[in-house]
Amino acid sequence: MNLANLNGLGTVLLVVGFFVAFWAVAAYVVGLRTRNGSLMASGRGAVLALAFVLTMTVLILWGQFIGSDFSNRYVAEHSSTDLSLGYKISGLWAGNEGSLLLWAWLLALYAAVVTFIRHEEGQELLPFVSTILSAINLFFLFIINFLSRPFVALSPVPPEGMGLNPLLQDPGMVIHPPMLYLGYVGFAVPFAFAMASLLANQRGGAWIKATRRWTLVAWLFLSIGIIFGAEWAYVVLGWGGYWGWDPVENASFLPWLTGTAFFHSMMIQERRGMLKGWNMALIIITFMLTIFGTYLTRSGVVASVHAFGDNVLGMWFLIFMLTSLAAALYLIISRRHLLREEHQFEAVVSKESSFLLNNLILVGLAFAVFFGTLYPLTSGWLTGNKVAVGPEYYNAIAAPMGTLLILLIGICPLIPWRRASVRNLMENFLYPFAVAAVITVVLFFAGIRKLPALAAFGIIAFVLATIAMEFFRGVRVRLKSGGESLPTAVWSMMSRNRRRWGGYTVHIAVTLIVLGIVGSSSYQVSKTYTVGIGQTMSLGGYTLTYKGLQQTRQGQAEVVLADLDVSHGGKAVGKLRSQKEFYPNSEEPTTRVGIRGSYKEDLYVILNGWEQDQTANFKLVINPLMAWMWIGWYILAVGTVFAAWPAGRAAAAVQHQGSAAMAQSD
Amino acid sequence: MYAVVLALALVIVLYLIGRPLFRPDWDEEAQLLQGRVDASEMERERVFAALVEVENDYQMNKLSEADYQELKRQYTRQALEYLKNSASPSPAGMRPARRKPRPDLKQVEAEAEAEVALALGAAAGRPAAVPGSLYCPHCGAEMLSVGQKFCHVCGRPQRREA
Numbered sequence: 001m002n003l004a005n006l007n008g009l010g011t012v013l014l015v016v017g018f019f020v021a022f023w024a025v026a027a028y029v030v031g032l033r034t035r036n037g038s039l040m041a042s043g044r045g046a047v048l049a050l051a052f053v054l055t056m057t058v059l060i061l062w063g064q065f066i067g068s069d070f071s072n073r074y075v076a077e078h079s080s081t082d083l084s085l086g087y088k089i090s091g092l093w094a095g096n097e098g099s100l101l102l103w104a105w106l107l108a109l110y111a112a113v114v115t116f117i118r119h120e121e122g123q124e125l126l127p128f129v130s131t132i133l134s135a136i137n138l139f140f141l142f143i144i145n146f147l148s149r150p151f152v153a154l155s156p157v158p159p160e161g162m163g164l165n166p167l168l169q170d171p172g173m174v175i176h177p178p179m180l181y182l183g184y185v186g187f188a189v190p191f192a193f194a195m196a197s198l199l200a201n202q203r204g205g206a207w208i209k210a211t212r213r214w215t216l217v218a219w220l221f222l223s224i225g226i227i228f229g230a231e232w233a234y235v236v237l238g239w240g241g242y243w244g245w246d247p248v249e250n251a252s253f254l255p256w257l258t259g260t261a262f263f264h265s266m267m268i269q270e271r272r273g274m275l276k277g278w279n280m281a282l283i284i285i286t287f288m289l290t291i292f293g294t295y296l297t298r299s300g301v302v303a304s305v306h307a308f309g310d311n312v313l314g315m316w317f318l319i320f321m322l323t324s325l326a327a328a329l330y331l332i333i334s335r336r337h338l339l340r341e342e343h344q345f346e347a348v349v350s351k352e353s354s355f356l357l358n359n360l361i362l363v364g365l366a367f368a369v370f371f372g373t374l375y376p377l378t379s380g381w382l383t384g385n386k387v388a389v390g391p392e393y394y395n396a397i398a399a400p401m402g403t404l405l406i407l408l409i410g411i412c413p414l415i416p417w418r419r420a421s422v423r424n425l426m427e428n429f430l431y432p433f434a435v436a437a438v439i440t441v442v443l444f445f446a447g448i449r450k451l452p453a454l455a456a457f458g459i460i461a462f463v464l465a466t467i468a469m470e471f472f473r474g475v476r477v478r479l480k481s482g483g484e485s486l487p488t489a490v491w492s493m494m495s496r497n498r499r500r501w502g503g504y505t506v507h508i509a510v511t512l513i514v515l516g517i518v519g520s521s522s523y524q525v526s527k528t529y530t531v532g533i534g535q536t537m538s539l540g541g542y543t544l545t546y547k548g549l550q551q552t553r554q555g556q557a558e559v560v561l562a563d564l565d566v567s568h569g570g571k572a573v574g575k576l577r578s579q580k581e582f583y584p585n586s587e588e589p590t591t592r593v594g595i596r597g598s599y600k601e602d603l604y605v606i607l608n609g610w611e612q613d614q615t616a617n618f619k620l621v622i623n624p625l626m627a628w629m630w631i632g633w634y635i636l637a638v639g640t641v642f643a644a645w646p647a648g649r650a651a652a653a654v655q656h657q658g659s660a661a662m663a664q665s666d
Numbered sequence: 667m668y669a670v671v672l673a674l675a676l677v678i679v680l681y682l683i684g685r686p687l688f689r690p691d692w693d694e695e696a697q698l699l700q701g702r703v704d705a706s707e708m709e710r711e712r713v714f715a716a717l718v719e720v721e722n723d724y725q726m727n728k729l730s731e732a733d734y735q736e737l738k739r740q741y742t743r744q745a746l747e748y749l750k751n752s753a754s755p756s757p758a759g760m761r762p763a764r765r766k767p768r769p770d771l772k773q774v775e776a777e778a779e780a781e782v783a784l785a786l787g788a789a790a791g792r793p794a795a796v797p798g799s800l801y802c803p804h805c806g807a808e809m810l811s812v813g814q815k816f817c818h819v820c821g822r823p824q825r826r827e828a
Contacts (some may be wrong), residue, residue, distance in 0.1 A: 009668040013675065020679060027683075041686030049682040057677060309720060416728040470726065477725040497722075 007072050010151035014431045017104075018141040019052040021048050028127055040127050043429045047130050048429065050137065051112035054105040056300035061098065061150055065091045070161050073152040074098055075444035079161035082556055084173045087164050088298045093177040094164055096298060096313065097150035103294070104140040104179065106185040107133065114214070122210025127190075138190055139320050144186040147313055163556055166583035172232030180225030182516055184290040186218025186256060190262070191287035195278055198331040204459030205459045208266045208279065215246070215266070215283075219259045220637060226252055227633035234626075242629075245394040250373040251293030253368050258286040261362035272352060273342030276483055277332070278359070280339060284328045289366075296373070337381035354412040361405050361521055368397045395521075403456060404516055410463035410505045413470060413500075418598050431469055453522040460518075461513045467504050494642075500641020509636035514631025520602075526621040533614055540605050540622040543567045544576070549614050557581040557590075560615055562607045566596055578607040578618070602626040713748060717741040 024046035031039030043575045065088045070076040078094040079087075113134035115126060144150065165174075190211035197207035203360070229249070234242040241247065262282040268275045295317035299332040330341070350405045355470040373380075380386040440458035448454050476487040492502040529537040547563040564576045578594035594605040604621040722739060724734040 005667065009672055012672055016676065016679060020683070023683060038686045038689065042683050045684075047687060049679040053679060053681070054674065414728065415732075416723050420751035427727065473726050474780065 004066055005071060005153065006060050006069065007151040007153040008089040010057050010072075010141040011149070013053050013057045013060070014101075014141065014145050014149075014151070016064045017050055017057065017108075018138070018145050020050045020053060021134050021141050021413055024050060025131055025138060028131040028134070032127055032131070043127070043134075045402065047108075047111050047134060051108040054101075054108045057150075058092065058101060058105045061092055061101065062089060064193040066090065068161065070159075071154055072150075073154045074150045076154055076158050076161045077165055078161070080161040080556065081435050082553065083164055084094050087169060089166060090168070090173045090177075092156055094168055094173075097144070097148045099177070099181070100144050100148050101150050102142060103185060104137055104144060106181055106311050107137045107140065107188060110185055110189055111137065114192075118120060119210045122197075123140060125193060125196040125202070125207060125210065127414045128199045132192035132195050135433025136192075136324075140418065141293070143316060144315065147316065148468075151232050163583070163585045165234070166557070166581065166586045167583075169555075169557075169583075169590075170232050170236055172228050176228040176232055177226055178225075179221050179228060183218050183220075183225050184255065184293060186214065186221055186328060187259060187283075187286050187290050189214040189218065194283045195328060195331060198280075198335045199340060201335065201338060203275070205269050205276075208269050211283075212263070212266065212270075213644050213646075214382065215259065215263050216640055220640040220644065221258070222252065222259065222634055223633065223640065224637055226256060227267040227630070227637075230633075231630065233596065235593055237593065239634070245372070245391045246296050246621060247373045248293070250369050250394075251289070251296045255286045257362050257366040257369070258282055260291060260365075261359045261397075264362075265359050268352050268355055268521060274340060274352065274385070275356070276339040277336070280332055282359075282363075284325070284332075285363075285366075287369075288321055288325055291317060291324070295321060298350045327384070329591075331370075331403055349360075352417045353411060354408060356406045358405065358412060361401050361408070364571050365374075365398060365401045368401075369394065372397075388510055399452065401516065403459060406456075406463060406511060407459050410459070413504065413507075414466055428469075429466075432462050432465035435465035447454045450522050455515065455517050456518040460515055463507065463511050468506065468510055498645060499643050502645075505642060506636050506638025507639075509604060509634075509639055512628045512632030513637065514632075514633060516625050516627070517630070519625025520623040523624045526619060527618045528608070528617065530615060530617045537618060537620055539603075539620045540601070541568055543570075543603065543617075543623075544620065546616060546618075549610060549616065554581070556585075559584050560607075561612075563595075563617070564605065566603065576603070576605055578605045599627050600624065713741055713744045715746060 024043045027039045027043035027046060031043060053373065061072075063069075063077045064072045066085065067078050068075070068079065068088075070079075074095060074097050075091065078091045078098070089100065093102050094102070097317045112132060113510065114133065115130045119126070122410050147636070161401070163339075189209075190531065193207040193211040193214070229252070230242040233244065262279065265275050265282060266598045295314055298313045298317060372393050372643075376386040410432065411429075414432075436458050440454060443454060443457055453547040474493045475486070475489050478493050479485055479486065484492065504610055525540055527539050531537055533546060533547045535546055537544045537546070543566075545565040545567075547565060550561045552561065552562065559579050559581050561577055561579045566573050566576050574596060576594040576596050579592050581590040581592065591606060594607075596603040602621075602623040604623055606619040606621070608617040608619055610616040626638050697746045717738070720734065724738075
């Protein structure tokens, strides 16, 4: 180790980090067993020290990227002097070693925040939680120190780096991976609280309450990560479209699905003391799936456009995943008496049962995606031939299950806890059903004749109508009580019950996302043209006039741009540019599509190729309702932030809905 | 220079880890394990939250009149129990430093009812609805007089019969 350069300093700090994490685990374990406050406090200090040390190492690596210090092999392999600052910073997570360091760093930051902020509930679990988070980080620090080192020195130092993979040179690279990592790592917190409650022999649902906000935060980051990835894959060809059911895409979708199931079913435990074992299982599965995603990306067991592929690392992740799973299952089995249900389902039609159905669909969909993702592996084991399933498999499963899920989004909020009466169902569902029926009929006569799409639009109308009805009823109740203006009534109603109204906002967002998916997949039209300069192409009312090619240089890339004038209904509406980028470190060019978007549809133009005389080949695509998908995701983020935002005192009382009261009422 | 940076980092790490070890009176963490939130306080909050939810569900037409009345009666009874218990003197051996006079039972009940009404008022988003005050605890309508026995809007009684 040579302390004369940053590689040496970074390496030593990572070793220090490993021992600090080890000390945190050891001090907490011994402190908890002997009730030694000083040792536990030392463990607490170690959690903070680890965050400090890893922040230093990350800053050092960032400094090397920004300063183009190619004496570091990782920097030389993922950067070059002509990269913009954003891409240099993104170099941290462009490869295996850096992304694992990012994981460890984020986990250390999460652990420090969890350990040092005051939790209204579950505070007594913190020593256990900090131990578990530090133990997880110990594994990552082991990997970074011994198997995937980010500070390996190169000698002689190359004059220039190899640059960033061209497919990664997109603004999405700055946001998409760190958001996903924040989501993945964030799920370690509720997992740690769940395990802590078992270790502490806690029967109640304190861990559920303590982790509600953490779960939402992790889920929010994961959602943002997924949306930025989808937007990136939509504008740059090569990733398989906004959603290509690629194994690593699936790996991010899996914990999202089970995480969604978890924060729905946790409400049942909070209110009714039910589904305790199910919630434990869900958060364990969710955490395991975040590790599974990392395993999938690094093991090379399945082919993916996202994968790093390293068999040795993959094996270690598999060992860690199986060990963690075995430990979690042992805890659940040995402490199963703590998970005894306080209630049973009282009626088939109740909020509890509708939530359970929602959970079963989400977990069923997760299982189907998991099965499809690993099919190449299992088929290889069973038959000797690796067979991958295509998007058709996933779409065939996701479409009906997704439709049912959306329908439940409309039904669940209108059903009361415990049991629903026929009169209640009639009164609550009559108007939304009528609205949905009218809209479906109108759409049918407007030309929407594809049955699955028509059914989906009808269900979306039903869901939006139920939420609108809830909203108006709530506002009316407040206005009837008098003394409030309409805006005040709306705000106080929503802010008093952030979880409910944040949840409704997310539900609206999900329906908009589905609207975009159904519209763009059911009514997509496309046409391919080969045209010379000045010639026109037309599709769906648009006319595009090809104006010729230009060649330019953008950073490392040689870029060929095709300019097009766009008119709609005979009226000029603007210009469009589609391009191909040629990077020196890649044989394949990167295709960046030209998009003209509106709330109605996206005109999507792909430059396929060209001849010497500038005759060019284009593919024109119209993706109806695409914009609603993106709008939906952003509303989802807003709704989640609203739901997770700390409530005021009055609102906290409303949100503080526990199971015990319901328990005693039976 | 990097050796100096490393040395400084090590000093900070050792300080954070080592400081509690040299203070044997450090019992903050041990207290944390014992300092669980008062269970009865949590139960009370939950009962009030349930009351608020029942009121919300009823007003939003999610509960039948019969279910609403039944649930409300149950939770109100529980809420009153918690409030009475919290006002009663501490168990033997746990007396507060200054002995307070034993509260009058009727006064406790009145205060409890007021607090329940306050929670229900908050659920419906109306002003504090205290029995005997200027607002009906059921519908939030403003009373015509303080001593009014029945609400002139919803017709429900304003005071419980003894």
